[in-house]
Amino acid sequence: MKKQNMLQKILFLTAIFTITSFAYAQNAKIYNHENRFRGDYPLKVNLQMTMLDTDYSLKEPGTFNELNMVTIPKLSFEYYIGHNLSLKLSGLLNEIKVGQVVNNQVVNEKFNVFSTDLVALYSLGGLFNIPIVDPYIETGFGYTQFNKDSKAMYNLGVGINIWLLDTGLFRRGQYTKDMLINRFGLNFEVLGQKNLSDGPGSNLQISGGVFFVF
Numbered sequence: 001m002k003k004q005n006m007l008q009k010i011l012f013l014t015a016i017f018t019i020t021s022f023a024y025a026q027n028a029k030i031y032n033h034e035n036r037f038r039g040d041y042p043l044k045v046n047l048q049m050t051m052l053d054t055d056y057s058l059k060e061p062g063t064f065n066e067l068n069m070v071t072i073p074k075l076s077f078e079y080y081i082g083h084n085l086s087l088k089l090s091g092l093l094n095e096i097k098v099g100q101v102v103n104n105q106v107v108n109e110k111f112n113v114f115s116t117d118l119v120a121l122y123s124l125g126g127l128f129n130i131p132i133v134d135p136y137i138e139t140g141f142g143y144t145q146f147n148k149d150s151k152a153m154y155n156l157g158v159g160i161n162i163w164l165l166d167t168g169l170f171r172r173g174q175y176t177k178d179m180l181i182n183r184f185g186l187n188f189e190v191l192g193q194k195n196l197s198d199g200p201g202s203n204l205q206i207s208g209g210v211f212f213v214f
Contacts, residue, residue: 036126036134036163036165036166037165037183037213038080038086038126038213039080041183041213041214042079042080042213043077043078043079043080043213043214044077044078044079044080044086044211044212044213044214045075045076045077045078045211045212045214046074046075046076046077046078046088046090046187046209046210046211047073047074047075047209047210047211048073048074048075048076048187048189048207048208048209049069049070049073049074049207049208049209050069050070050073050074050092050205050206050207051067051068051069051070051205051206051207052067052068052069052070052094052203052204052205053067053068053203053204053205053206054068054096054203067206070092070093070094071094071095072092072093072094073209074090074091074092074205074207074209075090075091076088076089076090076091077089077090078121078211084122084123084126084127085120085121085122085123086120086121086122086123087118087119087120087121088117088118088119088120088121088138088140089116089117089118090116090117090119091114091115091116091117092113092114092115092116092117092205093112093113093114094112094113095110095112095113096110096112096113112145113144113145113146114144114145115142115143115144115145115146115153115193116142116143117140117141117142117143117153117155117193118140118141118142119138119139119140119141119142119155119157120138120139120140121136121137121138121159122136122137122138123135123136124136124137125161131166132162132163132166132167133160133161133162134160134161134162134163134166135158135159135160135161136158136159136160136161137157137158138155138156138157138158138159138191139155139156139157140155141153141154141155142155142193144193144195144201146201149201151195151196151197151201152195152196152197153193153194153195153196153201153202154193154194154196155191155192155193155194156191156192156194157189157190157191157192157205158189158190159187159188159189159190159191160187160188160189161185161186161187161211162185162186162187163182163185164181164182164183164184164185165182165183165185170182183212183213183214184210184211184212185210185211185212185213186208186209186210186211187207187208187209187210187211188207188208189205189206189207189208190204190205190206190207191204191205191207192204192205193205
């Protein structure tokens with residue numbers, strides 16, 4: 001119950017921030033996706049703290065029974081191809097502890113999970129010229145080493161990038177693109193992974209962190 005209440009608070013604060021950002025954006029300059037450095041700095045690195053639900057079911061989408069914090073931040077590298085489209089390679093390392101529930105089975109012996117994923121992202125913020133927030137959708141495939149078994153995974157998710165450049169907080173005259181601080185931003189993401197063989201390993205990842213483009 002505490003984990004679910006914490007998640008509800010995070011989602012509530014994110015919604016409030018998004019609404020506030022749109023209100024602020026009425027007087028802000030609108031940047032399209034190319035103006036958000038993607039033409040000048042096509043590489044992007046993300047570092048995210050992640051909450052992992054190893055017992056998530058689409059039959060009960062509002063229930064998070066096994067939502068646990070991953071001890072090592074999730075790391076990903078993204079390359080901007082053009083026309084609001086990017087490719088992202090990510091890696092996640094986590095330890096499953098005794099007593100956790102994994103796809104309706106109680107774990108009796110701890111083990112490590114390593115996953116690497118390659119997904120394609122499409123920027124809705126770039127498509128519709130949305131200021132401040134840059135929502136996106138993503139899909140792709142991955143490989144998971146799960147309790148000594150190799151699993152092929154299908155990934156589907158949504159996320160939001162918040163570019164510091166768009167907020168106008170760090171200005172120096174009229175030209176701000178080369179200011180180092182403006183190349184940072186915040187990221188929030190929800191990613192679902194489905195085991196293609198219908199065995200264990202399907203999960204839900206809720207992540208938040210920072211990114212930097214270069």
